[in-house]
Amino acid sequence: MNEKQQTRLLESSSRFSPPPGVRLSYGTAGFRADASLLHSTVFRIGILAALRSLKTKSVIGLMITASHNKVSDNGVKIADPSGGMLSQHWEPFADALANAPDSQHLLQLIDEFVKKENIALEGRSAEVLLGRDTRPSGEALLEAAKQGIGSITGAVAVDMGVLTTPQLHWMVRARNKGIKVTEADYYDQLSSSFRCLIDLTPQGSEFNKMNEKLIVDGANGVGGEKLVVLKKILNDLDIEIRNFDKGGVLNEGVGADYVQKEKVVPRGFGPPDVGMRCASLDGDADRLVYFSVLSNASDKIDLVDGDKILSLFALYIKDQLTVLNKVEGDKENKSYQASLGVVQTAYANGASTDYLKHAGLEVVLTPTGVKYLHEKAAEYDIGIYFEANGHGTILFSDGFLHWLEGRSAELALTSKGTEQEMATLRLLAVSKLINQAVGDALSGLLLVEAILQHMGWSIQRWNELYNDFPSRQLKVKVLDRTAVVTTNAETVVVKPLGIQERINAETAKYPRGRCFIRPSGTEDVIRVYAEANTEEAADKLATSVAQLVDQFLGFGGS
Numbered sequence: 112m113n114e115k116q117q118t119r120l121l122e123s124s125s126r127f128s129p130p131p132g133v134r135l136s137y138g139t140a141g142f143r144a145d146a147s148l149l150h151s152t153v154f155r156i157g158i159l160a161a162l163r164s165l166k167t168k169s170v171i172g173l174m175i176t177a178s179h180n181k182v183s184d185n186g187v188k189i190a191d192p193s194g195g196m197l198s199q200h201w202e203p204f205a206d207a208l209a210n211a212p213d214s215q216h217l218l219q220l221i222d223e224f225v226k227k228e229n230i231a232l233e234g235r236s237a238e239v240l241l242g243r244d245t246r247p248s249g250e251a252l253l254e255a256a257k258q259g260i261g262s263i264t265g266a267v268a269v270d271m272g273v274l275t276t277p278q279l280h281w282m283v284r285a286r287n288k289g290i291k292v293t294e295a296d297y298y299d300q301l302s303s304s305f306r307c308l309i310d311l312t313p314q315g316s317e318f319n320k321m322n323e324k325l326i327v328d329g330a331n332g333v334g335g336e337k338l339v340v341l342k343k344i345l346n347d348l349d350i351e352i353r354n355f356d357k358g359g360v361l362n363e364g365v366g367a368d369y370v371q372k373e374k375v376v377p378r379g380f381g382p383p384d385v386g387m388r389c390a391s392l393d394g395d396a397d398r399l400v401y402f403s404v405l406s407n408a409s410d411k412i413d414l415v416d417g418d419k420i421l422s423l424f425a426l427y428i429k430d431q432l433t434v435l436n437k438v439e440g441d442k443e444n445k446s447y448q449a450s451l452g453v454v455q456t457a458y459a460n461g462a463s464t465d466y467l468k469h470a471g472l473e474v475v476l477t478p479t480g481v482k483y484l485h486e487k488a489a490e491y492d493i494g495i496y497f498e499a500n501g502h503g504t505i506l507f508s509d510g511f512l513h514w515l516e517g518r519s520a521e522l523a524l525t526s527k528g529t530e531q532e533m534a535t536l537r538l539l540a541v542s543k544l545i546n547q548a549v550g551d552a553l554s555g556l557l558l559v560e561a562i563l564q565h566m567g568w569s570i571q572r573w574n575e576l577y578n579d580f581p582s583r584q585l586k587v588k589v590l591d592r593t594a595v596v597t598t599n600a601e602t603v604v605v606k607p608l609g610i611q612e613r614i615n616a617e618t619a620k621y622p623r624g625r626c627f628i629r630p631s632g633t634e635d636v637i638r639v640y641a642e643a644n645t646e647e648a649a650d651k652l653a654t655s656v657a658q659l660v661d662q663f664l665g666f667g668g669s
C-alpha cells in the first residue's frame with residue numbers, strides 16, 4: 112500500500128472509532144446490532160466492499176438492513192458478484208476489521224490482507240452498489256459506508272436508494288452479467304415474466320371469483336412500498352396491501368417472522384378476512400409466508416410456511432419437466448435429463464420432507480443459513496431451496512437454460528402451441544420471474560400467485576398438500592453457546608459428549624419424535640426444535656431436551 116493510500120485510510124478511519132467493549136461478528140446475515148453501535152462497522156465494511164470489488168474485478172453490493180429485527184437495530188451485509196452472499200472465506204476478515212481497536216490496527220490488518228489476497232490497489236477501479244431499507248438510522252449509516260468505500264483509491268460508491276435486500280442482490284447479479292440495473296428494470300423483468308406465466312395458464316383453471324384477491328402484510332417496511340409499485344404496473348392483479356405506509360412501526364406485531372413464529376394474525380388483519388388468502392413479508396422483503404385467518408373468534412391462523420411454498424414450486428416445476436420429457440410414439444427423444452434437487456434444513460417440518468420424497472423428489476438437508484442452502488441448490492440444473500421461515504428461491508444452471516432456450520425455439524417452429532412448447536415457455540418465464548440471486552418475497556409472491564392460478568387452487572387446497580406434524584421451538588440461555596458443535600446438517604451433536612445419547616433417549620419416548628439442538632447464529636442462545644405426533648408430545652419433548660441443555664451447559668450446570 113502506498114503512502115498516499117495509507118494517509119487516506121488513517122485520516123478517514125479516525126472519524127469512525129469503534130464503540131468500546133463491543134465485539135461484533137459477521138453472522139449468518141452480516142453484522143447486526145443496535146444502530147448506534149454500527150457506524151465504525153459500516154465504515155469498515157465499506158472498505159471491505161471496495162477491496163472485494165478490486166479482488167473480483169466485479170461490482171459488489173452493500174446493503175444496510177436488519178431485516179426482521181426491531182426498528183432501533185440495523186445491520187450491514189455484502190452481496191458478492193454473483194448476487195449471492197459474501198464468500199465465507201472473507202468472513203474472518205470482516206470480523207477482524209469490525210473489531211480492530213483503532214486506526215493503526217485497522218491499517219495493519221488491511222495491509223496484511225491485501226498482500227495475502229494479492230489485491231492490486233493501484234491503477235484499478237472498484238464499484239460498490241449501496242442499498243438501505245426504511246430504518247431511520249439507514250441514512251447516516253449509508254454515509255459511513257460511502258466514506259469507507261471512498262477511502263480506497265479508485266473505488267466508487269453508487270447509491271441505489273431505498274431498496275429491498277433482494278433488489279440490491281438482483282442488481283449486483285445483473286450488473287455483473289452486463290445487464291442494465293435501474294429499479295425500473297427489476298420491475299420490468301418481474302412484471303413481464305409474471306404476465307407471461309399468467310398467459311400460459313391452462314384454459315379452465317382460472318381462479319373462481321372468491322379466490323381472486325390477495326391481502327398482503329408489508330411489515331411496515333420497504334417490501335410493502337415496493338409492492339405498491341408492482342401493483343400499479345400489474346393493474347390486473349387483485350392485491351390489497353396493508354401495513355406499508357408511515358402509520359405503523361417496522362416489524363412490530365407484523366411481518367413474516369412474527370407471523371411464522373407466533374402463528375397469529377398480524378396487526379391490521381382480523382375477522383372480516385376469515386378464509387381469505389393472505390401473505391406476509393419481512394422487514395427487508397427477503398422472506399415470504401402465506402396464511403389464512405381461521406375464525407372470527409380468535410387470532411389463530413393457518414400458516415402456509417416456506418416448506419409449503421417449496422412444495423408448491425417443486426410440484427409445478429416437476430410437472431413441467433415431465434411434460435417436457437414426454438416422448439411421443441417413436442419420435443427421437445430430445446429430452447435433457449435435468450437434475451432437480453430440493454434443499455431444506457432440519458427445521459423443515461417432517462411432513463414436508465415426507466411429502467416431497469413421496470412425490471419422487473431428491474431432498475437434501477444443509478445447516479441453517481441461506482449461504483449453505485444456496486450453495487447446495489446451485490449443484491443442480493434446477494435447485495429449489497427454502498427455509499421454513501420463508502427464505503428461499505429457485506436456481507437454474509446456465510447449461511439447462513441454454514438447452515431450454517434452444518428447445519423452445521425449435522418447438523416454436525415444429526410444434527407451436529403444444530403442451531411441450533408451453534412447458535419450455537413456462538420454465539423460461541419462471542427463471543426470469545424468480546430472483547436467482549437470493550430469496551425475494553416479491554418475486555416469490557408473484558410466482559406463488561401464478562402457480563395457484565395455473566392449478567386453480569385456493570389457499571386451503573394448497574395447504575392440504577400435507578398436514579404439518581406438531582412442532583415446538585424453544586431457546587435456552589447458556590454460558591457459552593460455542594460449546595455445542597453439530598454435524599449432519601445440525602441434526603447430530605458431537606460436543607458436548609454424551610448429550611446426543613440423552614436426546615436420542617428422550618426422542619425415542621414419543622411416536623414420530625424428532626428433535627435437534629443447535630447454537631443460534633444470530634442470538635446468544637441454544638435453539639431446541641422438537642416434533643412429535645401431538646402438540647402435547649412436541650411440547651414435552653422440547654421442554655425435556657431444553658432441560659438437558661441447561662444441565663449440560665446452563666448456568667445451573669456444573
Ligand code: 16G
Nearest residue numbers: 139140480481482498631632633634
Ligand atoms: C438469518 C439467516 C436465516 C436463518 C436465520 C437463523 C440469512 C440471509 N438469514 O436470519 O437464513 O434462518 O438467521 O437464525 O442467511 P438463528 O441462527 O438465530 O436460528
Ligand code: MG
Nearest residue numbers: 178393395397
Ligand atoms: Mg429478511
